[in-house]
Amino acid sequence: MLAALLWDVDGTLAETERDGHRVAFNQAFEALGLRWHWDHERYGRLLRVTGGRERLLAAMAEERDAPPTPAERQALARKLHDTKNHCYARLVYEGGIALRGGVAPLIHEARAQGVRQAIVTTTSRANVETLLARQLGPAWADMFDAVLCGEDVRAKKPDPEVYLLALRALRLQPRQALALEDSGPGASAAQAAGVPVLVTRSVYFPADPVEPAPAVGPGLHTREGWSPAPPPRRSARITLQDLASWHAHAEAGAAATARS
Numbered sequence: 001m002l003a004a005l006l007w008d009v010d011g012t013l014a015e016t017e018r019d020g021h022r023v024a025f026n027q028a029f030e031a032l033g034l035r036w037h038w039d040h041e042r043y044g045r046l047l048r049v050t051g052g053r054e055r056l057l058a059a060m061a062e063e064r065d066a067p068p069t070p071a072e073r074q075a076l077a078r079k080l081h082d083t084k085n086h087c088y089a090r091l092v093y094e095g096g097i098a099l100r101g102g103v104a105p106l107i108h109e110a111r112a113q114g115v116r117q118a119i120v121t122t123t124s125r126a127n128v129e130t131l132l133a134r135q136l137g138p139a140w141a142d143m144f145d146a147v148l149c150g151e152d153v154r155a156k157k158p159d160p161e162v163y164l165l166a167l168r169a170l171r172l173q174p175r176q177a178l179a180l181e182d183s184g185p186g187a188s189a190a191q192a193a194g195v196p197v198l199v200t201r202s203v204y205f206p207a208d209p210v211e212p213a214p215a216v217g218p219g220l221h222t223r224e225g226w227s228p229a230p231p232p233r234r235s236a237r238i239t240l241q242d243l244a245s246w247h248a249h250a251e252a253g254a255a256a257t258a259r260s
């Protein structure tokens with residue numbers, strides 16, 4: 001039975017990479033007098049490196065005017081990352097980053113029906129708190145039984161560590177939960193922890209290989225374009241009942257494999 005939803009943040013709750021992080025990284029470069037600019041296409045490639053600071057360090061390898069020593073690069077990455085997170089917070093407060101369609105109704109529905117929820121992300125905690133306070137209101141933390149972030153782990157996604165921590169915090173077995181992710185690295189992290197994962201494709205990860213996933217679709221706002229297709233219902237969006245039945249189907253498959 002489905003006992004908990006484990007929510008990724010970036011790309012899943014909101015298009016934070018497109019509307020927030022990329023814009024904020026560029027604002028940080030400008031604020032620190034650097035002539036670097038990450039366009040949509042380059043940022044898409046850089047997203048293969050998870051973690052904002054780690055991404056900065058990886059990008060410095062491609063910049064001719066990056067500092068020469070590893071220690072100087074680390075220091076610059078730290079400074080840029082702090083500045084980026086301040087810029088990101090400002091974008092969030094100005095209302096520039098909305099939740100994706102279907103996310104808020106599903107969070108409220110799960111809460112009303114006693115399905116537990118956790119935030120399972122490797123982004124910085126400050127970014128999560130700012131986004132959720134702005135989009136779900138000051139009582140947002142009451143909706144989640146655990147909030148695991150980048151600062152809580154040694155290794156970021158696709159490492160399963162953050163999922164293993166969430167399962168421990170909720171005292172659940174992996175197959176009692178369902179992860180919601182948008183990217184290959186995120187889906188791999190959940191799967192490596194043994195958690196079935198539902199994939200809602202996002203702007204930067206339209207086609208990452210994510211099998212085996214109980215369901216893959218374009219977003220929670222629509223019942224169109226999902227594989228497997230959800231059964232006909234009155235709702236225009238994906239509901240908790242849909243999640244429960246995809247989860248049950250994945251469970252039945254896993255049980256049959258274990259028996260054979």
Ligand code: XBP
Nearest residue numbers: 009010050051052053121122123124
């Ligand atoms: C996505 C990430 C993050 C963000 C930037 O994490 O890779 O690093 O791009 O966040 P997830 P920080 O999908 O697990 O939420 O700058 O705070 O690292």
Ligand code: MG
Nearest residue numbers: 008010011186
């Ligand atoms: Mg993500």
